[in-house]
Amino acid sequence: MKIGAGLGRGLGTGLGRRAVLAGMGGLAAAGAAGFPSIVRAQSKSLKVGVYGGYFKNSFDKHIFPDFTKATGIAVEAVAEPTGEAWLIQLEQAARARQAPADVSMMSQVAMLKGMAAELWQPLDLAKMPNAAKVKPALINKYADGRVSGIGAVSWYITLVTNTKAYPQAPESWAALWDPANKDKLGLLALVANSFLLDVTAATFFGGPKHLDTEQGQLDCFRKLAEMKGNVKLWYRDEAQFEAALKSGEIPMGQYYHDVTGLAAADGHPVRSTFPKEGGILDSGSWAVSKASKAGDLAHVFIDYMSQPQVQALLSRKVGTAPTIDRSATDLTDKEFAAVSSDLAPIIPRYDLYLSKADWLNQKWTEMIVG
C-alpha cells in the first residue's frame, strides 16, 4: 500500500508540515475560486480520500480544480493515512453510517479486505464509459461479479539509492543482500506493504509460484532473515525514510518510484532504479463507502478520472502509471518510461496477504524483531 509523505502519517500523532501547507493551499484555492463556486460547493460536493503528502498536494494542484471546472462538483480532499489504517476508519465510520470520504483511493490489500466486509458500494460500469476501459486486471469485482472498485493509478516500488553514496546504480534486488551494504538499507516495515516476500521469490526462487506453499513462504522468510543486518530502518512512515535517503544517512532501500522521481526533479541526489527482476507494481483503486450518499457524484468522479487525458496528466504531474491501455493516451515514449518500465513487473500475491494475513504478519514480526 502507499503511504502519504506527511510527518507522523500512520503514526497517529502530529500534523506534518506538508499537511499544514496543503491545508493552507486548499484555503487559498477556495478563496481564489470566488463566491459562486462556494455556493455550488454546498449543493454538489464530494469528499475524496487520497494519500496525504506529495500525492494529495499534486491532486489538489493539478487534478481537482479541473474536475470542478468541468463538472461543477466541488471536491473536498481528505488526506488519508496508510491503506489499512484508512480502511479501519472507513469501516468504523460506516458502522455509524458515516462516510469520512465518499470516494477513497485504496491500495489492493485494503481493497480486498474491504470487499470481504462488503464495505464498498457496487459501481455501475454502464454509467462510466471511460472507467469501463480501465485494464480488466485493475477493475475489482465481488465474487458475484458486481464491480467494487476501479483502478485509479498504478505505482511502482523500486530500488532507490542516494547518488552520492552510490555513483553506480544497483542492478538487482540482490543488492539488498550484499554484505557490503551492512546497515545501509531502509525498508518498509510491514509484510503487506513491503512485498519483500514477492521480491525474494522473484530474485532467488524463480518467481511467485514459490509462494504457493507454506514451505515456499518459509524459504522466503529464511532468505529475508539473512539480510536483516543490512537494514538500518524498517519504516512505517514515508517521511522518515525519504529524509534519510536524501541526506545519505540511509543511502539505499525500497521506495515509491513516483515520489523518488519528484524528489530527484527537485534536485535531491536520489535515483529510482528498476532492478532486472522488475519493480513492484502496486495500484490504488477508487472505491465508494457504502455509507456514502453521494454515489451518483462518485460515478461522475471515477469516470472523469479514468479519461485518457486525465490519466496522462496524472503520469506527467503525479508520476503514476496509467491504469488504461497506454496507446489510448498521448504519453510519449519518454514520458511513459519515466513512470513505468518495459521489464515485467513483480505483481504482489494479494490473495496471500488476504488469506494468510495473520500468519504472515506473525512470522514477519518474529523475523524482524527476533
Place this chain on the structure above:
Amino acid sequence: MIRRAPRSLGEHAPILFPALMLIVFFVIPFGLMIAVSVARRIPGGFYEPDFVFANYERFLTAFFGGVLSFSLELAALVAVVAVGIGFPFTYRLARLPRAAQVRWLVFLLSILSLSEVIIGFAWSTLLSRTAGITNLLVAVGLMAEPQSLSPSFGALLAGMVYQAFPYTVLVLYPALARLDPALVEASRTLGASPAKAFFTVVVPSQRNTIVATLIMAFVFALGSYLLPQLLGRPQHWTLSVLITDQAIYQSNMPFAAAMAVFLVLVSLALVGLALLAGRKEEA
C-alpha cells in the same frame, strides 16, 4: 478542613464530578476494550462480538513474553534514569532564587508542548551521521569521522528520558520546594558533608515522593509507541508498537485489545506491588 469522613451527599459532592469523568473517560472505554478483546476475529475482515479467548492465547507465547518483558524493563530503566537525573536537578532548582526557578519551570513546561513526533525526529537528526553531534566532535578533533548513533538502544533511551524528564521534575518540585532547609542545616552542623547530607537526609525524607515519581515515569514510558519506532531497532519495539501494528495496520482490533488489556493489568499489578512494598517497609 473537615477531618472526619464525609457523610451526607452534599459532603460527597466535590468528588462526584471527577468520579463521573473517571467513569466516562476511563471505565467505559476500558470496558469496551475488554469487550473487543474477546470478540472473534474474522481473518481478512474485521471482528464480530463473541466470547472467545483466542486473542489471549495467541499472546501467551515466548515471543510476546520477550517483547512484554523488554517493554517493562525499558520503562523501568527510563523511570530510574529520569528520576536519577531529575531528583538532584529539582533539589538544586528548588534552592535557586525565585526568578530563576520560574524561568526553568517555564522552559520545562515548554518541552511538554512538543509532540512525540517532533522529539523523535529531532533526536534522530541530532544523532545522525550527516547532521548530528558527532560532526561537532570531529570538528574539535575528538573523533576521526562522523558516526550514526541512531537507531540504537542508547538513542531510544535518550529520547524517552528527555520526554519523561519534565514530568518527573514537575512532580518532584512541590515536595522538594517544601523541604525544610533546617534538616540539611542540622546534619551539616553535626558534621555531614553536603553529599552525605543529601543522600542520608534529603533522599530518605523524600522516599514516598520518589516512589510516586518512579511509578508515574514508568507508566508514562510504558505507553510510548512512537519513539521506539523512530529511535530504536526492531528488537527495541515495545508492546505498544505491536499493539499499534495490530490495530492500525492489521485491522486486528481484538488482538490489539487483548494485548492492551494485558499490558494494563501487568502495569497495574507492578504498581500495586511497588506500593505494597513501600507500605510494608514503612510499617
